[in-house]
Amino acid sequence: MIKVITYGTFDLFHEGHYRLLKRAKQLGDYLIVGVTTEEYDQIRGKLNVIDPLMTRIENVRKTGFADEIIIEASAGQKFRDIKKYQIDVFTVGSDWVGCFDYLKDYCKVVYLERTKNISSTMLRAQKTHIQRFGILGTGRIAQRFIPEAKLVSGVSTQGVYNPHLESAARFAKQWGIDAYRDIEEFYDAVDAVYIATPHETHYDYIRSALAHGKHVLCEKPMVLRREQAQELFAYAKAQNRVLFEAVKTAYCPGFNKLLGIACSGMIGSVRNVDACFTKLEKPETREMNDLRFGGSFTELGSYVMLPIFKLFGTAYTDVRFDTITGENGLDLFTKAHFCYPGGVATAACGLGVKSEGRLVISGTGGYIVVEAPWWKTAYFEVHYENPSEVDKYSDSFKGDGLRYEISDFLARINGSVRNEFKLTCEESTAMAGVMERFLEGQGRNL
Numbered sequence: 001m002i003k004v005i006t007y008g009t010f011d012l013f014h015e016g017h018y019r020l021l022k023r024a025k026q027l028g029d030y031l032i033v034g035v036t037t038e039e040y041d042q043i044r045g046k047l048n049v050i051d052p053l054m055t056r057i058e059n060v061r062k063t064g065f066a067d068e069i070i071i072e073a074s075a076g077q078k079f080r081d082i083k084k085y086q087i088d089v090f091t092v093g094s095d096w097v098g099c100f101d102y103l104k105d106y107c108k109v110v111y112l113e114r115t116k117n118i119s120s121t122m123l124r125a126q127k128t129h130i131q132r133f134g135i136l137g138t139g140r141i142a143q144r145f146i147p148e149a150k151l152v153s154g155v156s157t158q159g160v161y162n163p164h165l166e167s168a169a170r171f172a173k174q175w176g177i178d179a180y181r182d183i184e185e186f187y188d189a190v191d192a193v194y195i196a197t198p199h200e201t202h203y204d205y206i207r208s209a210l211a212h213g214k215h216v217l218c219e220k221p222m223v224l225r226r227e228q229a230q231e232l233f234a235y236a237k238a239q240n241r242v243l244f245e246a247v248k249t250a251y252c253p254g255f256n257k258l259l260g261i262a263c264s265g266m267i268g269s270v271r272n273v274d275a276c277f278t279k280l281e282k283p284e285t286r287e288m289n290d291l292r293f294g295g296s297f298t299e300l301g302s303y304v305m306l307p308i309f310k311l312f313g314t315a316y317t318d319v320r321f322d323t324i325t326g327e328n329g330l331d332l333f334t335k336a337h338f339c340y341p342g343g344v345a346t347a348a349c350g351l352g353v354k355s356e357g358r359l360v361i362s363g364t365g366g367y368i369v370v371e372a373p374w375w376k377t378a379y380f381e382v383h384y385e386n387p388s389e390v391d392k393y394s395d396s397f398k399g400d401g402l403r404y405e406i407s408d409f410l411a412r413i414n415g416s417v418r419n420e421f422k423l424t425c426e427e428s429t430a431m432a433g434v435m436e437r438f439l440e441g442q443g444r445n446l
């Protein structure tokens with residue numbers, strides 16, 4: 001008898017799950033299905049799981065494919081189960097290719113092709129709320145999106161659009177999704193889009209996606225002009241669609257814990273914020289060569305402005321920039337100085353100068369310090385006048401951290417969260433306004 005095992009969350013049970021279980025059963029004579037507990041999903045950083053464990057087990061049972069259902073409660077259990085149940089074949093969907101090769105020493109490992117299109121007919125019949133996402137752009141950030149989106153329950157990544165079909169096809173093949181060159185077909189296949197194209201194309205894509213009734217999650221900087229941001233947020237509202245700027249730090253749990261502490265009075269009143277983020281970039285990249293929209297501030301400015309706007313608000317009385325430019329005129333390092341009635345702040349970023357990337361929030365009673373990579377906040381310290389008195393805080397930051405913004409975006413789409421406190425339209429608009437002033441000051445023609 002050939003014994004097969006597979007695992008999954010099986011939340012909002014859908015066609016992809018059904019087809020996976022059916023083919024898993026066909027790989028042998030006896031199928032064991034491990035269903036994850038809520039605790040294990042939390043530990044592995046899977047967000048938004050909606051159905052309780054008993055519902056998920058019941059849905060697996062109803063398919064009739066499982067001969068036995070077990071609970072998966074911890075990392076490392078797969079290896080133990082394979083020994084315990086004397087498994088011949090381990091299988092899982094192709095979205096996990098390579099991840100379970102370590103089990104090959106103990107049994108056969110089969111990656112079954114994941115189901116590409118979870119059809120809307122099927123979803124409607126099931127009355128579930130799975131949002132079909134499409135990706136605009138195929139660059140480096142887009143690469144990070146799919147593995148992160150996979151860990152947000154309720155999202156299914158359907159396809160990718162790129163006017164250069166070859167790039168789209170390559171990307172789509174890698175991730176087992178569909179490639180589109182025709183943007184109308186692309187919009188027809190999705191409910192929401194993630195925009196990861198070059199900065200200057202964001203405005204047009206956001207407008208067209210909203211015009212097609214799609215929700216939009218757009219990479220930072222969303223736009224480079226205040227007026228454009230105002231117009232797009234107003235348009236999204238009129239279209240009754242969600243528009244989010246993807247500044248990942250804003251949505252991660254550690255950063256929100258940090259803001260809570262900074263605003264709690266523990267360090268008194270906040271008077272100074274210094275945020276620095278540098279990342280040495282290769283000379284041949286777009287960021288280092290695009291003479292109109294490249295450079296350090298357009299690339300990293302959103303991150304370093306974020307803590308300032310969160311803590312002091314957007315009504316600064318003055319902003320000025322000190323910049324070091326390279327031979328082609330692009331800024332290799334930029335420091336923006338903000339003045340507020342009760343405080344001052346600097347936002348420093350560089351692609352061609354390396355510095356200690358930290359965030360320091362100084363108050364009348366102490367200060368908070370977060371070392372790099374503070375934009376993926378996982379650990380921070382609160383210091384006081386007495387240097388030996390230090391409070392230490394930590395929170396989880398899983399993977400590339402895109403899952404947090406995707407999860408919040410989804411919650412807004414589904415209506416389970418209505419306010420937008422983590423990154424407001426006003427804050428996004430203010431960021432666009434600062435970008436605009438910076439570019440104007442640089443003499444760059446917008």
Ligand code: C2G
Pocket residue numbers: 007008009010011016017020036046072091092093094095096112113114115116118
């Ligand atoms: N699946 C699929 N097609 C889809 C969606 C999912 O074939 N469109 C497969 C997944 O690859 C997985 C199974 O269905 O094999 C269950 O998917 P999930 O519920 O998303 O669970 P997952 O997070 O993939 O858990 O220990 C847990 C396992 O490692 C996998």
